[in-house]
Amino acid sequence: MAQVILIESNKTMNDLLSVNLTSFLGVDLIHRNNAQETISLLAILPGIDLIVTISQVDDEDTAEEINKYLLDHNLDINMIVIGKSLIQKNKNAIILENILDWEKVIQLSARVLGINEKSLAKKIIPDYVSVPVSYFLNLESVNCDVFIRIKKSPTEYQYVKRIHSGDSFSKDSIERYTLQGLDYFFIPKENHRNFAIFLSNKLVEKMESSELSESKKNQLMGESYEIATKEIIKLGFNSEIIQLTDAIINNMVKNFEKSPEMSSLLHKVINSKTGVLYQRCHMTSIVACEMIKNLKLKDQFSYEKVAFAAFFHDIKLAEHEEYSKINSFEELERAELNESDWELVFNHAHDAADLVNNHPEAPLGADEIIRHHHGGFNGKGFSNVIEKLPDISKIFIIAHNFVLELMKFKEKGAEPRPITDELYKRYPTPDAAIMIKALEKTLKKKK
Template identity: 20%
Template sequence: MALKLLIVDPDETWLAQAKKYFTDSHYDVHTVINGKEAQLTMYNTQYFAVIMNYATENHSCLQVLKFIKTNYTNQRVIILLNDKARIDSGEVTEEKLKKLGVSELAVRPFEVSHIKELLEGHQSLSDMMMSMNKKEGMSDETEVSMGDDSFTSIKIDEFYSSSAVLFDVYIKLSQDKYLKILHTGDTFSKDRLDKYKNDKKVKNLYFHNSDRRKFIHYNNFLTKKLIDNKNVPVSNKVNILKNVTEKFIEEAFTVGIKPQVIEQGKEVCESVFQLIEKQTDLYTVLKSYQDFDPTAYSHAFLVTLYSTAIIKQFEWQSKATIETTAMACMFHDIGKTMLPKEFINLSVKDMSPEQVDVYKKHPELGFQIVENNRLINNSVKQIILHHHEAFDGTGFPFQKKGSKIPTLANIVCLADDFVHIMIDEKLQPTEALRRILMDKIGVKRYNSILVEKFIKVFVDPDKVHKDTVLPSNSRVVKKAS
């Protein structure tokens, strides 16, 4: 069943174009030219989303918004603004519209495809499945030319799909040339993938960056199911969580920390908690992890995994604490997106002194990105700001020392340093930990109790006597209300 859209716009020419575009995109589209007709239409039909021009008259856009807020509290609304000057003058602000229940604001000029992207950002997995045009069998393979930067890759062995493929899937032929081997709605064929893997030695599959949200939705759904399945090896669970976490971080780094991105992040954090909470043999993976992908996204996943594993060793750990830390870990290097591009995957040891000075600004830049975001709690913000502060005062950006550093931030600092050593030097986890412990000066960067708990991460929990004492020389950041 197609998702229903109501489009309200006094420009009948644009309205007709938009109706055709969204109908071709498998939406069920209703259109009206004024606010009065919009309200009458909404009495009789429930819509996935309402797309309305701010210039709507008879009744005005604001009148319709008040009507929606009163009668349809959870209705998704996208407002189209013809003139940016109204924002510049303060007549229209995103904050005012949000208070009236507006989900998104789009300012002309824009392509209709931009509105489609906004809509897809609010779709649940069931919405996606419902709106998809399913087909029996598979479509013909199609060669396309498109820039490499338009695609996201996934290892062919790590690609999972529902029975109907949620998005177009490609293999790469050469620079900027791809072959579409599965079309949206096709019946999924593992045989076709195996043919490319075994006969053509294909290692990676590709999909459009715009479909990353769909990938995250489906794979997080699958992650939750696998975590609950006792027959699935823990390594498989970690692997699929790695995939969904990395793609989520890539989405956040690419499109920014938008409301729908944060909502997806919360779902991923819940999966992290479920894995840490339920998987008693997780230590077997944590002490022998070997998938050394040097990208920023893989780094952030590993920091998330080991930070939350450390927290799990404390009696004061909770679902809120683990999920808060997971969110902070995924965003801990978001400030690097405001640095020159080469800093994203540049190792500190390869930087010039001038570059190091620039690099050290990223915790503050990250804090600036999230500071005014009401959907992110203060604990996450403080961890991002302090994740490079060291217990002995040698960290940055403020050279804070001891108990002045939030405990969760010092945990992330320890996990961050550990992951850098593990990836940069290609060491086994236990060898990387040994490197930290053998460095008598460097180990002072962390609260000693955190180091003791980190050692327990690699030990069978059944053999560990749990310590019930909260560190006396550190402070746990409490979740903001």
């Protein structure tokens, strides 16, 4: 059995790689946190077959340090580096710049370890797919058998059925698995597509139910948002995910259209038991729609367009929620991120806009709004010079900044100072002033 060291600080990527390296390739997987831990292990286990590592862990040039050790000690060990790296030339090192392409990592690992399709077919490893336990929180039954995985020995896993197809279960019973530390259920691979369709249909059906209270619907939308963003990052767009994202976006627009005032709607979202990224996307949509209404700029698709942009604008930061608070180049520099994370933040608007270009039903111009949401024309970096951008992009930028500031006050528990004063300072042009006044018009109504 091949021995593989894995160093990956992103929890979702770590889980995906761990499950697939062990289940699909059948390796003996050893987790390490950094270069020093890996080098200490190599000193006593120089026969490791493969090292899979991210390029940097915090300030440590992880891949570079491990590579130097391998070369200095003439160790013939293959290494796959995830993320951009300037490691010294090594015939055994493969660099994969896309930090989220876990499937490519598995493919490269199989090739390096000499595992081909024929040998895989001979393995007595059940063909299961991991599904986060949280996906089951809004289901009362399921259309396939559901298993947990138990490690029997260093080389064997046992899959134990916990939910039978068609069985009923409660949210409390699923939460108990989470409290016990279980992150993933497993379902047979051949049932995965049907399960995804079933899950999407059930979530959409619940969202459209008139029996669901407003607070419960908002929580469902937040949980559905997390499922959708995770699946898009992992698998891209398919019909089930498009159906789910459409339902969330449509409900955000409906919530705005039927709400008598913006302030009460913002209050409900910011105080809901939902994730920060969902709250920010929903509130940005609300504020942008309110500004469009006050400026009398609404056309047939403008609300849908800004809601769509709000849903996707920070999707590239979904695995790094804390980075989504960075709103200027100065804040990016102060964050002292490693090189790959710095580039992730710097390019996230550009990369998110490119991603939605693969969405077959994206509203015309939504990619532009996403690309511009930090002020940069090309979606890279941050800029307060926005006068040459389209009006709808400027509206979105001002709404986005307003919501960021509002959420900062909520986190700190402080009384908010007039946010619009800060917006006037940040965007001191006449056209921006008109848009900020449109926002103030609603804020003054509250008073």
